[in-house]
Amino acid sequence: MLDHDPALTQDGTVPKVFKADCSSRLLLDQITDKWSVLILGSLCEKPLRFNEIRRRLDGITQKALTQSLRRLERSGILARRVIPSSQVAVEYSITPLGGTLEEPFKALYAWTLSHSEAVLQAQAAFDARTDDA
DSSP states (O other): OOSSOTTSOTTSOOOGGGSTTOHHHHHHHHHHSHHHHHHHHHHHHSOEEHHHHHHHSTTOOHHHHHHHHHHHHHTTSEEEEEEOSSSOEEEEEEOHHHHTTHHHHHHHHHHHHHHHHHHHHHHHHHHHHHHHO
């Protein structure tokens, strides 16, 4: 049994990351929502136009994609480039800052692949217990 609460620091205070106004918590929320992770995963391969991203992400609405792209651009994780042509096109790419997320995201993706069966089994066991209650 633990002799201390792991959510507390050595001096017994709550770490800043657990506070609602922590800037790193806000950034974590921005980069780890489901669409941001999938957008960044798509753009790690190569720059893509808006509609290319939309076609890759089955189920995303135009509004959700626009909002996610704007948030990531505002945070310096993505760059937006207007391509002059007869019809205006916009291309998005990963910035050097955003590129630093590629390895952690690859690790997270690998974890989901290697543990998905265990998670499905845990969910089935949980559902069976709660159905009996």
